[in-house]
Amino acid sequence: MHKIIQEAKLLLPELIQFRRTLHQYPEIGFDLVKSKTELIKRLESKNLSWEEFEGSIVVKLGNGGNSALLLRSELDALPMNEESGLPFSSKTPNRAHCCGHDMNAAILLGALILLKKHNIKGPVVGLFQAAEEIGEGAKRLMDADFLNKFNIVSGISMHVNAKLSLGKLGYGKGKMFASNTSFDVVIHGKGSHGARPFEGKDPINIAVQIYNVLNSIVAREVNVFKHNIFSVTSINAGDAYNVIPETVIMKCSLRTYDEESRKYLENRFWEVLKGMESVFDVKIEYTIHSFVPSLVATPDFVDNLLDLAKKIIPLDQIDSQPAIKYGSEDFAFIAKHLKQIASMSIGAGPDKSTPYLYGQHNSKVLFNEEAILYGCALQSWWAMNISEEM
Ligand SMILES: [Zn+2]
Missing domain, CATH: 3.40.630.10 (Zn peptidases)
Known part of the structure; x- marks a missing residue:
């Protein structure tokens, strides 16, 4: 020894x-x-x-x-x-x-x-x-x-x-x-009766579109060998069967080893959310909760x-x-x-x-x-x- x-x-x-x-x-x-x-x-x-x-x-x-x-x-x-x-x-x-x-x-x-x-x-x-x-x-x-x-x-x-x-x-x-960018997305829609969605701006519908588009960007715009992982880890909204809520809060995490892809994806996410604001005529907030390199x-x-x-x-x-x-x-x-x-x-x-x-x-x-x-x-x-x- x-x-x-x-x-x-x-x-x-x-x-x-x-x-x-x-x-x-x-x-x-x-x-x-x-x-x-x-x-x-x-x-x-x-x-x-x-x-x-x-x-x-x-x-x-x-x-x-x-x-x-x-x-x-x-x-x-x-x-x-x-x-x-x-x-x-x-x-x-x-x-x-x-x-x-x-x-x-x-x-x-x-x-x-x-x-x-x-x-x-x-x-x-x-x-x-x-x-x-x-x-x-x-x-x-x-x-x-x-x-x-x-x-x-x-x-x-x-x-x-x-x-x-x-x-x-x-x-x-x-x-x-990996680096980890944790961020929140808050969609401010307009609540309405579940029977009259056309009178509101359904934030759950918008959250679903955002979920799909953000995932598509990671899957289709950056090289898979750059090892990027994106997850939506929480979607919170509503609590009744007949009420479309006002707001949805999404928690998301982007993990990567590649600075270039990280910057690219963060910019693209931001663009998507801005775009969704005008498509659906709502306000969407995007804030970085924490970042670890x-x-x-x-x-x-x-x-x-x-x-x-x-x-x-x-x-x-x-x-x-x-x-x-x-x-x-x-x-x-x-x-x-x-x-x-x-x-x-x-x-x-x-x-x-x-x-x-x-x-x-x-x-x-x-x-x-x-x-x-x-x-x-x-x-x-x-x-x-x-x-x-x-
Ligand atoms: Zn430990």
């Missing part, structure tokens, strides 16, 4: 204790009072100096050179109930660590403790990020010039994965997470991390992930401005050959806490070897 794995193993009991404390008291968004207090207590007991930056906790280590490597974890939970049956389950209704950010935070804490112990020259920046699940934490950091403030040029984000067998390192090169991992950088990983974990523990996923990840706000990016997963399945039945964001999800030791050994090993090359 490699020395760094042995060192991580010694830390495991205290990291598990930290993880379980976070797990029992999950908090969401930027409201992370208890989680931050527990984290800060442990950082201070290890002489790790920290600062609070735009709602997140940042730890900076080493002062060799100007270009820092970022190690990023999250700290926030989800607004849902936990049904894991664990003795240390969430004590707060409608709050649960079902994405495993408690595990990710314990991994990063362990990595920072090891880096401090090894007197890393660095510089390395550890980020315990707030508000990942609501897609606002990374954006707020970037709005406050986070990268320049800490001279960060490259970054590794690592997430536990209950569906990956224990200790497996999952990686992707190139396109990993795509995340593209740097192949050379990932290769470098894999070569290093092979020195401390067996080859069969390294697992390529599906090349293209359509989910989004708010680390993309940060990654977009970095020279080198990697987004890795660490397997937290029940053993070295099986995944758990339930995945992240499921109320019954479980994570094997032994994953913490592999995650923290890898992160500290990477940082020790890479930060001095930069």
Whole structure:
């Protein structure tokens, strides 16, 4: 067993204790009072100096050179109930660590403790990020010039994965997470009796036309190899059998890896909605609800991390992930401005050959806490070897 794995193993009991404390008291968004207090207590007991930056906790280590490597974890939970049956389950209704950010935070804490112990020259920046699940934490950091403030040029984000067998390192090169433009369309028609539609301006009829035209544009005007996905995920209107409502609200999501298609489609959607206004003589509002950019991992950088990983974990523990996923990840706000990016997963399945039945964001999800030791050994090993090359 490699020395760094042995060192991580010694830390495991205290990291598990930290993880379980976070797990029992999950908090969401930027409201992370208890989680931050527990984290800060442990950082201070290890002489790790920290600062609070735009709602997140940042730890900076080493002062060799100007270009820092970022190690990023999250700290926030989800607004849902936990049904894991664990003795240390969430004590707060409608709050649960079902994405495993408690595990990710314990991994990063362990990595920072090891880096401090090894007197890393660095510089390395550890980020315990707030508000990942609501897609606002990374954006707020970037709005406050986070990268320049800490001279960060490259970054590794690592997430536990209950569906990956224990200790497996999952990686992707190139396109990993799509951009996501979520937008609302509000059609202001004119309500009428269901028996006299000709006296109103039926917004449901207009919503149906819009649904079809927007989908046709994606299917017929952009190259299928650009990987664009469009979904209308909610259409809300009316509640009676004999009343045509005044208004329809549609919620939509456009996911892509290609900036050019994104801009093209957003413009075309806008044109269609403007056109529908004049065709049906109604008012249509179109507002962007949120936007997350795509995340593209740097192949050379990932290769470098894999070569290093092979020195401390067996080859069969390294697992390529599906090349293209359509989910989004708010680390993309940060990654977009970095020279080198990697987004890795660490397997937290029940053993070295099986995944758990339930995945992240499921109320019954479980994570094997032994994953913490592999995650923290890898992160500290990477940082020790890479930060001095930069
Ligand atoms: Zn997550």
